[in-house]
Amino acid sequence: MKLTGAQILIKMIKAEGVDTIFGYPGGAVIDIYDALAKQEGLKHILVRHEQGAVHAADGYARANKSVGVALVTSGPGATNTVTGIASAHCDSIPLVVFTGQVPTGLIGNDAFQEVDIVGITRPCTKHNYLVKSVEKLAFTIKEAFYLARSGRPGPVLVDLPKDIVQTVVEFEEPGEISLKSYKPTYKPNKKQLNKVTDLIQKAERPVIFAGGGVILSQASKELTRLAKMANIPVTGSLMGLGAFPGSDPLWLGMLGMHGTYRANMSIGHCDLMIAAGVRFDDRVTGNIKKFAPGATIVQIDIDPTSIHKNIEVQIPIVGDCKAALKEIIHLMEEKNPAGLTEKRQEWLARIREWQSAVPLKFEQSYDVIKPQYVIEKLYELTEGKAIITTEVGQNQMWAAQYYHFDEPNHFITSGGLGVMGFGLPAAIGAKAACPDKMVVDIAGDGSIQMNIQELMTAVESKIDVKIVILNNRYLGMVRQWQELFYDKVYSSTNMENAPDFVKLAEAYGATGLRCTKPDQVSRVLAKGLDTKGTVVMDFTVEREESVYPMVPAGGSITEMLLV
Amino acid sequence: MMKTNSYLLSILVDDEPGVLSRIAGLFSGRGFNIDSLSVASTAEPNVSRITMVTKCEPQIIEQIKKQLHKLINVITVNDLTDKKYVQRQLALIKVNAQPDKKAEILRIVDIFRCKIVDVGLAHYTIEVSGDMEKHRAIISLLKPMGIIEIASTGAIALARENGK
Numbered sequence: 089m090k091l092t093g094a095q096i097l098i099k100m101i102k103a104e105g106v107d108t109i110f111g112y113p114g115g116a117v118i119d120i121y122d123a124l125a126k127q128e129g130l131k132h133i134l135v136r137h138e139q140g141a142v143h144a145a146d147g148y149a150r151a152n153k154s155v156g157v158a159l160v161t162s163g164p165g166a167t168n169t170v171t172g173i174a175s176a177h178c179d180s181i182p183l184v185v186f187t188g189q190v191p192t193g194l195i196g197n198d199a200f201q202e203v204d205i206v207g208i209t210r211p212c213t214k215h216n217y218l219v220k221s222v223e224k225l226a227f228t229i230k231e232a233f234y235l236a237r238s239g240r241p242g243p244v245l246v247d248l249p250k251d252i253v254q255t256v257v258e259f260e261e262p263g264e265i266s267l268k269s270y271k272p273t274y275k276p277n278k279k280q281l282n283k284v285t286d287l288i289q290k291a292e293r294p295v296i297f298a299g300g301g302v303i304l305s306q307a308s309k310e311l312t313r314l315a316k317m318a319n320i321p322v323t324g325s326l327m328g329l330g331a332f333p334g335s336d337p338l339w340l341g342m343l344g345m346h347g348t349y350r351a352n353m354s355i356g357h358c359d360l361m362i363a364a365g366v367r368f369d370d371r372v373t374g375n376i377k378k379f380a381p382g383a384t385i386v387q388i389d390i391d392p393t394s395i396h397k398n399i400e401v402q403i404p405i406v407g408d409c410k411a412a413l414k415e416i417i418h419l420m421e422e423k424n425p426a427g428l429t430e431k432r433q434e435w436l437a438r439i440r441e442w443q444s445a446v447p448l449k450f451e452q453s454y455d456v457i458k459p460q461y462v463i464e465k466l467y468e469l470t471e472g473k474a475i476i477t478t479e480v481g482q483n484q485m486w487a488a489q490y491y492h493f494d495e496p497n498h499f500i501t502s503g504g505l506g507v508m509g510f511g512l513p514a515a516i517g518a519k520a521a522c523p524d525k526m527v528v529d530i531a532g533d534g535s536i537q538m539n540i541q542e543l544m545t546a547v548e549s550k551i552d553v554k555i556v557i558l559n560n561r562y563l564g565m566v567r568q569w570q571e572l573f574y575d576k577v578y579s580s581t582n583m584e585n586a587p588d589f590v591k592l593a594e595a596y597g598a599t600g601l602r603c604t605k606p607d608q609v610s611r612v613l614a615k616g617l618d619t620k621g622t623v624v625m626d627f628t629v630e631r632e633e634s635v636y637p638m639v640p641a642g643g644s645i646t647e648m649l650l651v
Numbered sequence: 652m653m654k655t656n657s658y659l660l661s662i663l664v665d666d667e668p669g670v671l672s673r674i675a676g677l678f679s680g681r682g683f684n685i686d687s688l689s690v691a692s693t694a695e696p697n698v699s700r701i702t703m704v705t706k707c708e709p710q711i712i713e714q715i716k717k718q719l720h721k722l723i724n725v726i727t728v729n730d731l732t733d734k735k736y737v738q739r740q741l742a743l744i745k746v747n748a749q750p751d752k753k754a755e756i757l758r759i760v761d762i763f764r765c766k767i768v769d770v771g772l773a774h775y776t777i778e779v780s781g782d783m784e785k786h787r788a789i790i791s792l793l794k795p796m797g798i799i800e801i802a803s804t805g806a807i808a809l810a811r812e813n814g815k
Binding site: 206207210211214215218235267268269270391392393396397 | 664665668669672673676677680710713714717718720721723724725726
């Protein structure tokens with residue numbers, strides 16, 4: 089069968105089970121777009137900025153538990169993907185990004201719209217390729233998908249010179265991928281796992297700390313089972329929210345800089361920490377010298393570089409979270425230790441004390457809307473079942489604190505890189521993957537303006553996303569730091585000069601709703617969620633509300649600012 | 652300040668464009684140091700060997716080795732530091748050779764079993780092959796004569812058989 093490089097590309101993407109890709113055309117990829125128009129089965133969603141394509145592919149990958157795909161042109165199209173790629177790299181999200189490139193003969197000549205995107209993205213991709221011959225195209229694409237989804241997942245970039253996608257070649261089905269230099273360890277060492285079960289039996293104050301790795305390896309069921317059978321309370325990183333049911337009594341809430349008091353205190357006082365799929369980010373650990381000082385730490389991670397990187401651990405386990413947790417459960421069942429439930433009562437009682445001493449709280453006044461209140465109402469109205477994406481800053485932290493996730497793959501946020509402008513395109517991607525789900529972007533007035541153009545994508549593609557703007561007319565998180573640590577010098581964080589988001593929504597053909605009074609919040613939310621199509625809900629909230637509790641940067645996580 | 656040690660790593664990589672820049676980028680991006688680097692193909696097709704000397708604190712070397720291994724094009728990372736190995740590096744040293752110093756230079760060349768590879772009216776260029784110790788020693792002896800310039804390779808090394 090004779091095919092062009094462009095046709096091979098489409099064929100290989102389909103073979104990976106991807107049904108929707110996100111992209112933006114240009115000169116170097118015009119042949120691919122021509123081939124896209126002449127095929128069926130692979131849907132293309134036209135974004136309005138290439139950054140949006142990568143974030144949308146990210147949202148798609150997370151909601152769909154599969155690989156997300158973006159397609160952009162060379163030069164500026166390619167450079168516009170870098171933020172999205174770096175975000176996916178930090179959060180270990182499987183993406184394959186296809187960039188156009190000038191024809192092979194022009195590479196290195198500073199041609200029009202030429203950029204060395206392979207060089208630029210080398211440190212922020214799991215791997216990347218410049219395809220130099222059409223014979224290698226099919227195999228390279230297959231390998232790119234394999235690398236993106238296997239081991240510790242991540243973004244892979246494939247740079248496609250224009251002449252390669254134009255060339256006609258006899259298509260040959262690529263063989264199995266076998267890389268001598270890349271063999272992720274899935275199966276954990278059993279000896280180490282045996283030590284874990286012993287530790288669980290002996291521990292008086294154990295805690296499980298779940299991260300994004302649990303969600304990526306689809307190990308939530310196993311994690312929940314282990315926590316319940318051994319009666320161990322569970323906390324999570326931002327990326328780990330949803331790995332354990334947020335409404336379960338054993339759930340401690342999020343850990344870290346804006347974690348709950350009880351989660352941070354539990355880590356400060358535990359004697360055993362089972363860390364699964366986490367990398368001990370500084371936002372979680374605070375001062376590492378004072379992080380879990382009395383604990384034996386077990387760390388399960390598929391990536392050996394995550395182990396001993398920031399934190400010394402006593403029991404490192406390299407392997408897949410799901411496989412490791414399954415095996416620990418199996419060993420626990422074999423040993424069938426008695427009395428674990430009774431043994432933990434004192435510890436759990438102490439945690440309950442911390443919870444009642446310092447719960448997450450806010451006071452909703454009569455006249456001004458509290459941002460937390462909006463999220464609390466959103467949680468009630470969606471019965472906790474919506475897929476929530478966020479932007480970055482206060483909106484993200486309040487979403488993490490006040491929307492309780494019972495299921496994995498329902499909280500989609502740019503965790504590691506912290507990209508403002510992530511939430512709207514990610515919501516579009518998530519909705520494209522799960523059309524039957526309610527998808528809500530919780531945004532700030534600053535962040536939403538960073539990729540506001542994607543409203544047009546949502547409207548045009550009839551992808552119903554709901555956007556909740558917590559509008560305080562500040563860059564709230566930076567303002568909060570300025571208030572606390574910079575003598576209230578609100579340098580460049582005042583955003584009073586903002587567009588009218590209702591009119592802006594209408595200009596894009598979406599529905600815009602405004603809410604300024606606390607007693608209207610439920611009504612506006614209900615109306616927005618019920619309205620067909622893309623809806624922007626603009627909530628005028630308390631201008632100087634701050635996210636609490638808070639650990640000042642570099643402080644111990646048990647020393648929190650509470651109000 | 653933790654004590655830093657010198658480590659000798661022997662790394663097999665896919666012989667593909669960009670591999671060296673992936674490795675160099677890893678070091679610069681994470682703040683690791685490269686003291687010396689030497690790259691060439693091996694007997695196996697499409698496989699190159701990189702021999703690298705890096706100075707760092709003991710716990711950092713573990714991270715360096717793991718990060719290197721994580722690169723898709725890196726096949727194996729062998730830390731030779733605490734193993735038995737043979738190590739060589741090659742240097743060309745151009746040294747002032749005034750008439751009254753020529754005999755002494757030749758004596759040094761003889762003692763160190765080096766070779767004179769270029770001779771001028773007032774200089775010798777000496778080829779030195781050996782481990783880093785030998786290089787340091789001969790350079791310190793030649794310094795008083797006036798070293799004009801030096802070109803040196805990075806270290807190369809292989810583990811000794813039965814050298815575990």
